[in-house]
Amino acid sequence: MSKQNxxxxxxxxxxxTLRVFEARGFGHVGGAMSVVETLAVLYNSVMRxxxxxxxxxxxxxxxxSKGHAGPTVYAALAARGFxxxxxxxxxxxxxxxxxxxxxxxxxxxxxxxxGSLGQGVSTxxxxxxxxxxxxxxxxxxxxxxxxxxxxxxxxxGLMLAAHRKLDNLIVFCDNNGQQLDxxxxxxxxxxxxxxxxxxxxxxxxxINGHDTKAIENAIEAxxxxxxxxxxxxxIVLDTKKGCGCTFAEDQEFNHHIxxxxxxxxxxxxxxxxxxEEVSA
Amino acid sequence: MSIKMKAVLETxxxxxxxxxxxxxxxxxxxxxxxxxxxxxxxxxxxxKPFMQAFPDRFINxxxxxxNMVGVAAGLSAMGFVPFAHTFGTFATRRVCDQVFMxxxxxxxxxxxxxxxxxxxxxxxxxxxxxxxxxxxLRAIPEMIxxxxxxxxxxxxxxxxxxxxxxxxxxxxxxxxxxxxxEAGSTFQIGKGALLRDGADVTLFxxxxxxxxALEAAKLLEEQDVSTRVVNLFTWKxxxxxxxxxxxxxxxxVITCENHNVVGGLGSxxxxxxxxxxxxxxxxxxxxxxxGEVGPEDYLRGRFCLxxxxxxxxxxxxxxxxx
Numbered sequence: 001m002s003k004q005n006x007x008x009x010x011x012x013x014x015x016x017t018l019r020v021f022e023a024r025g026f027g028h029v030g031g032a033m034s035v036v037e038t039l040a041v042l043y044n045s046v047m048r049x050x051x052x053x054x055x056x057x058x059x060x061x062x063x064x065s066k067g068h069a070g071p072t073v074y075a076a077l078a079a080r081g082f083x084x085x086x087x088x089x090x091x092x093x094x095x096x097x098x099x100x101x102x103x104x105x106x107x108x109x110x111x112x113x114x115g116s117l118g119q120g121v122s123t124x125x126x127x128x129x130x131x132x133x134x135x136x137x138x139x140x141x142x143x144x145x146x147x148x149x150x151x152x153x154x155x156x157g158l159m160l161a162a163h164r165k166l167d168n169l170i171v172f173c174d175n176n177g178q179q180l181d182x183x184x185x186x187x188x189x190x191x192x193x194x195x196x197x198x199x200x201x202x203x204x205x206x207i208n209g210h211d212t213k214a215i216e217n218a219i220e221a222x223x224x225x226x227x228x229x230x231x232x233x234x235i236v237l238d239t240k241k242g243c244g245c246t247f248a249e250d251q252e253f254n255h256h257i258x259x260x261x262x263x264x265x266x267x268x269x270x271x272x273x274x275x276e277e278v279s280a
Numbered sequence: 281m282s283i284k285m286k287a288v289l290e291t292x293x294x295x296x297x298x299x300x301x302x303x304x305x306x307x308x309x310x311x312x313x314x315x316x317x318x319x320x321x322x323x324x325x326x327x328k329p330f331m332q333a334f335p336d337r338f339i340n341x342x343x344x345x346x347n348m349v350g351v352a353a354g355l356s357a358m359g360f361v362p363f364a365h366t367f368g369t370f371a372t373r374r375v376c377d378q379v380f381m382x383x384x385x386x387x388x389x390x391x392x393x394x395x396x397x398x399x400x401x402x403x404x405x406x407x408x409x410x411x412x413x414x415x416x417l418r419a420i421p422e423m424i425x426x427x428x429x430x431x432x433x434x435x436x437x438x439x440x441x442x443x444x445x446x447x448x449x450x451x452x453x454x455x456x457x458x459x460x461x462e463a464g465s466t467f468q469i470g471k472g473a474l475l476r477d478g479a480d481v482t483l484f485x486x487x488x489x490x491x492x493a494l495e496a497a498k499l500l501e502e503q504d505v506s507t508r509v510v511n512l513f514t515w516k517x518x519x520x521x522x523x524x525x526x527x528x529x530x531x532x533v534i535t536c537e538n539h540n541v542v543g544g545l546g547s548x549x550x551x552x553x554x555x556x557x558x559x560x561x562x563x564x565x566x567x568x569x570x571g572e573v574g575p576e577d578y579l580r581g582r583f584c585l586x587x588x589x590x591x592x593x594x595x596x597x598x599x600x601x602x
Contacts, residue, residue: 057359104357105387112357113386116377122347123382126354133315133336134358153378156344160351164339 006212009079010040011275014244016075018271020088020098022264027091028068028100030254034176034209034239035069035143039076041215042141051081054108060138061111061127065120066145066174067101068256074098074107082109118151120144121171125161128169128232139168139223147179150188155200158232162201167226170219170233171202174209176241180255194236202234209237246270283473284462289491292431297326297395297454299431303438304363305333312337314442317352317364319345325365325395325454345370346378349392353382356389361442367401368394368410368451376416384420384447391441395454397427397487398538399579401571409571410451414515415543417449425515426469427451427487432461433513440469451487458491460511472519478508481594482526482533486512486545488585489536489564495587500594507594518548527557532597534562536590541565560600562593 014036021027043049047060064073071091078085083097090096097106101115112127114120124142131138144154161169173193181187190196197204203225207214215235222233241255242248247263259267308314308330315337316330322340331338341348345366352362365371371394372379383390394413396402401409417423424446428434434452441448460475467473472484476497485493490511497507508530510522527533533553535546546563553559566583580586 103386112354113381116381118346119350119378119382122350122378123354123357123386125347126351126356127358128354129339129351130355130358130360133355133360153346153350156342156347157350160341160344160347163342 004044006041006044006216007278009044010037010212011271011278013040013072013075013079015268015271015275016079016088017072018245018264018267020071020075020091023089024092026256026258027071028256029245029248030178030241030257031066031145031174031176032069032072033243033245033248034174034241035072036243037210037212038143038172038215038237039072041212041219043076043080045216046219047141048138049080049109051109054082058136058138061140063112063114063120063124063127063140063142064102065114065117065124066143066148067114067120069143070098070100070102073102073110077107077109117145117148118153121154121157124169125157125166128166129164131168132166139170142169142171144171144173146173146175146177146190146193147184149173149190149193158197158200158202161232165230166232167230170222170235173197173234173236174239175236176239178241178252178255182252197234197236201231203229203231204234204236206236206238209239210243244271244274281466281468281471281473283465285475286459286462289458289460289494291456292459294431295326295454295456296431296434296452299434300438300452301326301329303435305330307439307442308334308337311361311442313359313361315339315355315360315362317341317348317362319343319348319366319370321366325393327365345375349375349378350382352390353386353388361389361391363391363393365393365395367396367408368413369408372410372413372416372449379417379447380420384423388447389445391448391450393450393452395452397451397453398566399571399576399583399585400453400455400488400538402576402579403573405573406571411540411566411571412543414451414539418516418543418548422446423516424448424469425451427513427515429487429490429511429513430457430459430461432459432463432465433467436465436467437469453487457488460490467513470514470517470519472522473511473513474522475511476507476509478506478530480506480530480532481598482508482510482530483536483590483594484510484512484523484533484545484549485536486515487538489538492585492587493536493590496590496594499587499591503595505594505598512545515545515548518552520552523549523552524557527553527559531601532560534564534590534593534597537565538585539565540568542568560597562597564590564593
C-alpha cells in the first residue's frame with residue numbers, strides 16, 4: 001500500500017504527541033498513546049485528504065469518537081501539513097484552536113466534534129451514509145475506545161451500519177483494556193468485543209495495534225471485504241494504554257494524568273531513542 | 281409577515297402530520313439535500329408517502345433515538361438537511377446530549393421534529409407526555425424552537441426551516457389543529473403574530489393554547505377587559521421586542537402554554553420582562569406536575585388549560601397592576 005516508512009512516522013508521531021502535552025503538565029496521555037500507530041498509518045498512507053483544502057468535499061473522513069485522543073490527532077494533522085507545528089504548543093490554552101477534545105469548528109482537518117463518548121459512532125455513520133448518498137467512493141474511518149463500548153449508543157450505531165451495508169465505514173476499536181476508573185474487566189467487563197462486533201454484522205479482524213504493517217494490511221483487507229460483501233469493517237486493535245510513554249505505560253490510572261518536567265523529560269528521551277532506532 | 285385570521289375558529293379537516301409530509305415531499309422534490317428520518321414511528325408521523333417518493337432519502341433508524349440524532353448530524357456535515365422525527369419525549373429529553381454535542385455544539389444543520397406536545401399525548405399517558413421538551417432544549421445555545429399553530433402556519437414555516445441553517449426543534453401536533461389562520465398567511469421565525477389588540481392585558485400563547493387565548497379574550501371583553509393576544513410560536517429566539525411593546529402597552533401579561541411553566545414559554549417571557557418592564561405576569565400551563573393518561577379535553581381541564589382558566593388569570597393580573 002505505502003512507500004512511507006510507517007514505523008518511523010509512528011515514532012515521530014509519538015514523540016510529537018508527548019510534546020503536545022509537555023507544556024501543560026497534565027492531560028489524557030494514556031488513550032492518546034494507544035492510537036499513535038493507527039493515526040500514523042491513516043494520515044500517511046491511507047486517507048485521501050488535502051491539507052491545503054481541509055474542506056475538500058470528497059475527502060475521506062476521520063471521526064475520533066474517543067475525542068480525548070485529540071492531541072494525537074492534532075500532531076498527526078500538523079505532521080501532514082494541515083497547520084503549523086508551532087500551534088501544537090497551544091493545547092488547552094485560553095482561546096486555543098486545539099482543545100482537549102476534537103472540535104471540527106476549531107481545528108483544520110478535524111472532521112467531527114467529539115468528546116461525549118458514543119456519539120462519534122453515530123456521526124461517523126451519518127458521514128459514511130452521506131458519502132454514499134452523494135455517490136462518492138470516499139470512506140469514513142472511526143476510532144472508538146473499548147471503554148467507550150460501555151455506551152449503548154455504540155451498539156445502536158453498529159446495528160444501523162450493518163443494516164445499511166455501510167461498506168465504506170472502517171471502525172477501529174482501541175482495545176487497551178483500561179478505562180478511567182481502572183481495568184475494564186473490573187469496571188464494566190465488555191467481554192469479547194471481537195465476538196460482539198462479529199455478531200453485529202461487522203467484518204472483524206483482531207490485530208496488534210502497535211504494528212503499523214498489521215494495521216495497513218487490516219485496512220487493505222477491510223477495503224476488499226467491503227467491496228465483496230458490503231459489510232462494514234471493525235479492526236480490533238490490541239494496544240497498551242500509555243504505550244511508549246515511560247510514566248504512563250503499565251499504570252492502572254493513566255487516563256488523565258499529571259506529570260513532572262523530569263518525568264516528561266525521561267519520556268521524551270525514551271521516545272527519541274526509539275525514533276533513532278527505527279530510523280537507523 | 282402577512283396574517284389573516286379566520287373569522288370562525290374550527291378544527292381543521294386535515295391532520296397536521298399530513299401537511300408536514302406533503303410539504304416535505306414537495307420541498308424534497310426541489311432540494312435533493314432534504315432527507316427524512318424516523319425512529320420506528322413512521323406510521324405515527326405519517327411519513328410513508330415520503331419514504332415511497334424518496335426511498336434512498338428516508339432512513340428509519342429503528343428504536344434508537346440517540347443514534348438517529350447523531351446520524352442526522354453526520355449527514356448534515358455532508359451537506360444534507362435532515363428532518364428527524366420521533367415523539368417529543370424521545371426527541372428531547374432522551375437525546376438531550378446528542379442534540380447538544382453532535383448537532384448544536386458542532387454547529388451542524390439539523391431539524392428535530394417532536395410530535396404529541398403536552399396533553400396531545402392523551403392516551404399514551406404521562407410516560408409519553410412532553411411537558412418539558414422545550415425547557416430541555418431551550419437551555420442549549422443557538423437552538424431555534426418552534427411550535428406551529430395550525431397547518432397554514434406549518435406549511436408556511438417548513439420551507440423557511442428547510443432553507444435556513446441551524447439546529448431546529450419543531451414541536452408538532454400531528455393531529456387536527458384548530459385552524460386560526462387563513463390560507464396564504466405568512467410568518468417570520470422569531471417574530472410573534474399579533475392576533476388581536478387590546479389595552480388592559482396581553483395573552484401570549486402557543487400551539488393549542490392560541491385558540492383558547494382567543495376565546496378567553498372574548499370572555500374578558502364581556503367583562504370590559506380589553507385584551508391583546510399574541511401567538512408566540514417561536515419560543516427561542518423569543519420576540520423580545522413584541523413582548524416589551526405589549527407589556528408597556530397593557531401593563532399585565534398572561535402566558536399560555538401546553539407545557540410545564542418551568543423553563544418554557546412563561547419563563548422565556550418572564551426572563552425578558554424582569555430585565556426592563558416587570559409588569560404582573562401569570563403563567564397558564566402545567567404547574568410543575570407530571571402528565572397523566574386520558575382524553576385531551578379531560579387533561580386540559582385537569583391542568584387548567586382552558587379559556588376560562590386564562591380569563592381568570594387575566595383578571596388576577598389586572599388586579600395586581602399598581
